[in-house]
Each structure stands twice: as C-alpha cells, then as structure tokens.
Amino acid sequence: MASSSDTANAVRGFVPPQNDGERRLMRRVEELCRVAVSRGIPRYTGFLSDREQSLAQAACNKAGCSCIRFWGGFDAAERRVLCIEPPDAWQEEPLAYLQCTAYGNKLPTHRDYLGAILGLGLERSCVGDLLADPEREDTFYAVILADKQEFINAELTGAGHCTVHTACIDALPARLAESRERTLQEATVPSLRADAVLAAMLHTSRTRAAEYIAAGRVEINHLPLKAAHETAYAADIFTVRGVGRFKLAAIGGKSRKDRLFISFYQY
Template structure:
C-alpha cells in the first residue's frame, strides 16, 4: 500500500491535473498490491511529465510510454512490476482505420473526435487521430476497439467503414505547417504569440491572462514567460505554433526567428 497519497502530490502546482495524478497513484497501488499490469488513460506530454515525477519515486515499478508510433502526441503509460519485461507484455492500445464511402468527403480531426465522443467514448480513451486524404487512423484503448468498429458508421454527415489495423501499419505522420520568418523584440510569450498569429501585443497579453495559452501543453498565464527554441505554443481557438529556430539578430538588434504554424 502507498499510504498517504497527498505527500506524492505536494509538488504539483497545477490543480487541474490533480485528478489525473490521483489516478496514476491508484494505478501504482494496483501494481504494487496485485503485481498487475496497469495502463493509464491517454495523456499529453505535460501530463506524462507530471506523472513521471511521481512514478520515479517507486523503485519497484517499471513503466513505458505507448502511443502507437514514434511521434504520437497522446500516449498511455503502462505500469508493471520491475521483474517483468515490457517486450513480453501485450499492448493496451489498438489502431482503427476509418474510410469515408464518398472519396471526396471533407472530414477533419474535429469531425472524427466528435463522432467518437458521440458514441459515448471519453476523450481520455482516445489517442492521436491522424487524418489523411485516403483514410483516417485512430489510436484507441484496446477494450473499446470492437465497440467502435461495430458502431462508428457516420462521421459528420458522411457514411464510413471502420476496421482494426495492426500498430505496425500506423503512419508516422508529421503535422503540416507554414514557415514564418519574422523579427521580435524578445522571446516573451506575449511577443511570440503576437508575431505568430499577427495580433496586437495587447490582444496576446489578454489571451495569456485569460488562461488560453499553453507552452508544451502546460498552461501559462505569465505574459513575460520566456519561450525557448523548440517550444510548442497552443492558443485556444487560434491553433498551434512552434518556435523552430532562433536565427540571430537583425541590424536593428531585433531577434530573427523561424516559426512553424501548424495548419
């Protein structure tokens, strides 16, 4: 038994993540008590980072990320006794391929996510959804794969066919983006958001103060937060950008940067 679980959460400052991390502690307790193999829900990179700050305090627990493919954004954490080998464990996730019966159906990520949630599937049971012109690949908790295959017959207003595919057939996709090269006065978050989305500094400051911005999936409400090269910035209802490169200084002393703005 773990004992007082509160002590493992004392360092967590983001109250919105407490429930998620309590579930991680419950999973750890199951592994210790029952010598069982337990999988978390799908978590974003920020949530996984917080989870590891707890998992690393238990020496008799091993864990491994599983998202279906190398670049997966949402992954589960498989927890198991340290005397087991991960390579001997069965996967806890599955992949479903969905094809619209009408080849030119214009369906996007939101359409597929909405269709799944319309079937009663919770968001935390859904991994990445990779949409392409030919088909869409959805990573899902294994216990739900049959249910989805038998019940997912419509996405948006389009009829679809669904089938399970092996994890080895998942496309290791990269998000499409536009490259933006611009100059900024500093690497403050409000400055980068202003440049990336072509809005005023005042508007970008209001976005941050309204808890609508995240850096590497972590909520940030400080307009002076300094962005680092490689950081992923998401703004609610506007999209996501990455500060790809810092290219040096312009003749006027401003910073030249390259931004990837995801489509």
C-alpha cells in the same frame, strides 16, 4: 547577465499540479506504480496529453518506479499511454488501431471524427492521435485503447455529414509517420515575452497577440497563460483556441539588431 546561449538552452521547469484533477492524476499514477511493482503485473493509464505526461512522469519519479514508457502507437505521437511494465512481467498491447473511410461530399475533419467517437459516450482518455492519410483524402486512422476497439468499430457509423466505414487494423501505415514531419518556420523576436513569441507564430501584431491572451484563449503546455509578459521557453506548446497549436522548437542566438532567433512549427 544571462548570455544568448543561456537563453537558448533554457527550458521550462516542472510545473506542480494546479488543480484537484491534476493532483488526482498523480495519486492515481503513484498507486498504479505501487500495484505494478508489488504484484509484478503491467498497468496502463489512458491516453495522456503533454501536460498529463509531465505530471505522470513526476508521479513515477516520486514512487521510485523506473520501469515505464510512454507509447502512442508511433514515435511522434502527441497523446500517449503510460505503460508501467515491471521486469519479467507479461507484456500486453494497450493500443489498437482503426481505419476510417468516409463516403460523402464534405469529408470529415479531425474535429468531426473526434466528436463522433466521443459522442459514443467515451472519455477523451480513450482516444489517442487521429491521423489523416496523406494519400487518400477520404481516410483517417485512429489510435485507441485496445479494449475499446471492438465497441468503436461496431458503433461508429458516421462523422460530420458523412457515412463512415471502419475496419480494425494491426498497425498504422508507415507513410503516416513520414507525413507527420513538421515544417519549421523561423522568426526573430525582441524578447521571449509570451506576447512577442505568439505574435511571431501567428504572423500578427503584439497588440493582437496580447488580446488573445487577455481573452483567455491561450494556453502554454495545457495551462492557461495568465499574462502577456510571461516568459516563453524552448519546447513550449502554445494553444490558441479557435486558431491552432504551435511549438517553440528552438531558441537561437541574437541578430545584429539584438533580436532573438526562434524556430517553431504549427501542428
């Protein structure tokens, strides 16, 4: 029988590609690795989600390529570019930054800015994290692919119900990294069943959590959660459509009532 320490240390193993899109991503990364190493030139992907980064890492491992890093513009970035940079190759900066200032009464949200940028005809892989300025409510910062900076700067004139002015900047303000620190919440759960963990995160009943899952509104690590009884692991990211995203930061020991301690935060 597994001990509570075994449970706390358990993490989800690698999940192989689940569809044609994920298999294409892995093949593309393997090819980028081969080109970069054989020609001694750097190669980069677009921005990748957590799930895509896991697949990309597996593809690099399969290709035997270790000269890689993931970079999203700052240390705590969620969306990151895979940088394949052979030794002695010239270095390129794959990312760029925009400062967006809105003018109007109802200021744009993260969703408004993302929709406005993608509405220019760009793919999601062109856009990294979008960050609200903690000191200026009218300002957002966008991490984007370097070769799209000029285009977005010229074409993005509005978001939501507001006029937007953009400016190219060399780096993100240091205060943004400080504002990204998450507030940990703690709870106890009877087990690591997904519905039990999700209920604790949402401060709701397991019945309600199970309804979200049955309705197909829940993903774990960007993959659909198919059943309420599936096991949750440390570092899992729960996405509940229309509600938010949560990360199971840590799993602790057991309480006197034989319940498991968990720590989590909301994005």
